Amino acid sequence: MSKNIYNEFQIKELEKNPNVLNASERSISYSPKFKIKAVKDYQAGKAPSQIFLEQGFDLDMIGKKQPKTCLRRWRNTYERFGEEGFLTERRGKGSTGRPSTKELSVEEKLKKAEAKIKFLEAENDPLKKARRVREAGVEKETILTASEKFALIEKTIRVHQLHNAVSYLCELAGVSRSGYYDWVKAAPLRAQRDEQDELDVALIRKIFISKREKVGALQIKMIMENDYSACMNHKKIRRLMSKYNLITKIRQANPYRKIAKATQEHRTCPNLLNRDFNQSVPGKVLLTDITYLYYGKGQKAYLSCVKDGATTEILAYNLSTSLEMDIVYRTLTKLKEAVDGQFHQGAILHSDQGMHYTHPRFQSEVKKLGLIQSMSRKGNCWDNAPMESFFGHFKDLAEYKSYDNLQDVKREVDRVIGEYNHDRYQYGLNKMTPVQYRSHLLAA
Template sequence: MSKLIFNDIQMKLLEKNPNVDHVSERSISYTSDFKLKAVKENLNGKSPTQIFIEHDFDLKVIGSTKPKECLRRWRKTFKEFGEEGFTTERRGKASTGRPSSTPLSVEANLKKAEARIKYLEAELGILKKVRRTRKAGGEEETVTTSEKFMLIEQTIRRFSLSHMVTYLCKMAGVSRSGYYAWIKAENERVKRDENDWKDYELIKRIFDVKNGKAGALVLKMILEKDYFVVMNHKKIRRLMKKFHLVAKIRQINPYRKMAKANQEHKTHPNLLNREFDQDEPGKVLLTDITYVFYGAGRPAYLSCVKDASTREIVAFNLSRTLKMDIVNDTLDKLSDSLGDLIHPQAIIHSDQGFHYTHPEFQKRVKELKLTQSMSRKGNCWDNAPMESFFGHLKDEVEYSKCQTFEELKKLITEYMEQYNNYRYQWTLNKMTPVQYRSHLLTA
């Protein structure tokens, strides 16, 4: 399989080529007519590269070695089976082009199609949530129409089901015309998400200064009078809901007694008190979340855990969303990284963000036998080493050049490897974080 990964724009561009049957993120399926024509032209003296260029393929997209690799396979098929090797039903993805001894009947083809649909339904069980609710961020939320459209688009891309739009829309309970309108508005959504994040950062700054005791109307007044920014209160409420900002003020709640019976979000005192240098690996762990934009301004979110003594990133997780999975998966990776070597006095320190005050996160921290500590409200210096690392990462990693989430994930992983093992730091006696950890353990 090719090491290339096609992004959405490249896949759409390739699918417009009449010589292409369908495209996935990692592979291109060509039409039988093109394969046969390419082989004949190659046997008549044309080079593979020339053939692909003349048939409107961009070698910068598909890779300069792709034509030669394809023609090598197709010539072999033609030599063994002739034209039948391209026109007759073949046996699966691993087939070398050998025609099936018994062509599939109409009934067999129907069963094959039904099996593919059933498999698709099983893989995409989330579509069944159209008729029920899901829990996200501790609150009950219904699956939105936009999420359904997103799922349909991902399904079509993943399984190359360009002719099943109507079926999937009916399955999800949305209109076909609405789906195409959603596809057309992709660039607008990306731009809106980027603008939402910038507005959220400003709102969050004020929200923290007010110790979380400011609702949408108070935030609106402060924005207008102190920052000279006019923002509709409905937009502020939407952003607060989107990024889980809940004001600590009395609100009318008909289910107040029921809410009290549930475990609420709780903060913890600042046990660390900026005493970052403990000279004991694993004793002080810092964690936080930052964002990076890739492709056409799409946001991704990076959760990290840093050893304050060695500066080593001991666990990290990259996610497309800010759901609780981003911190839960980070804790899983932290557990795998530490194994049984958890310091008996280990502290995990964070800000007072939604994720870290969530009952589920706090429960898992206790299961790992870690003591939780939190920064004071609106005080970034209480977690300064973590903020410093994110600053270095954004200065040194050209993440905006990544076109796909997979490219971004690979780039971030490579940087973490380089940072931990090869980046010398003056304050670590000119050692790398991994070297300094070994130094402290043997001292």
């Protein structure tokens, strides 16, 4: 057995030589024909290294001492058994000349038994980890990638020194032996990629932290392109975020939503949009709704907003601690101020069938502004999906829950909506912010 340790690339190169039957990490099996020829050439006066070189062997790969060692062993076999010694059973009297197995000492037997125990532990451990046997308290099975399985096999072999168990461990883990050796061979490339990942994740982490850990891969990509003139594939950003555990804070579903009953005087309006929210004209489709904001120690505030369906810009909003009708009246007043009273001809104000929007006075105020009122179908949140989507994003971005007073909550609302309108790039807006996209549409 050679003292050299061959990697997968070297093993493949060795096995291309017709004089090699097979190769492994620590040994090379030469063909009987080559052994016989090598012995005869040696007897004819050729040097061992010359014999190997003429047969296409790279001495730097197999080791410069390897030809001399092999020839010494093969010559002894040839002198004892002749050519038949290479052509018959490799074990017993027709062996290659290697020392026969001697009686093991007690210490050697103990070491062999210990190695066997390690092997038995290894054959169970990768299978258990690779398949992630479901245990109590684990709700779903986690499947390791092929790369993770290869890393597990390599670690098991390295820790327990089980270099002859590669095929068995690969079989247990459900991966190919050649794939494992390809993975081992690619270690320098992985190290190089890890170095590059360290450089690339620096900017991702900077943006992620600056946005209070509330942006995903697409948002980071657009911020990089617009604010840092850097380009990176969103799939790579997502991979690096996963690799470096940059987990975006997401909202939790609110299990309870209070629904107020309308009086008989309340009247609904037909759904004029039919989910055609974006008509590519700023100010033509206006969406409105109210959401709950819980802050402090069980305190509650309500946020009423109006969103432009074409640009997704929040045109007006009002924060209140009461659900009285005044919250929507103030929102309408702020909407009128935002557009200087110049509404788009035929502009539609769309909402759900909440009590505020079916109220006779509210409907009267909407008509005074020259707006046409539209409503979602009953119990169908998809009919006002863009507004629901904004509230979801808002609750991801805003950090109002820890505040104890309404003024702090209001400042946080102002900050988040201002950032949403002016700084939050959106793929659906050609990677522009809502304000930029409004200017773009008006210019077009």
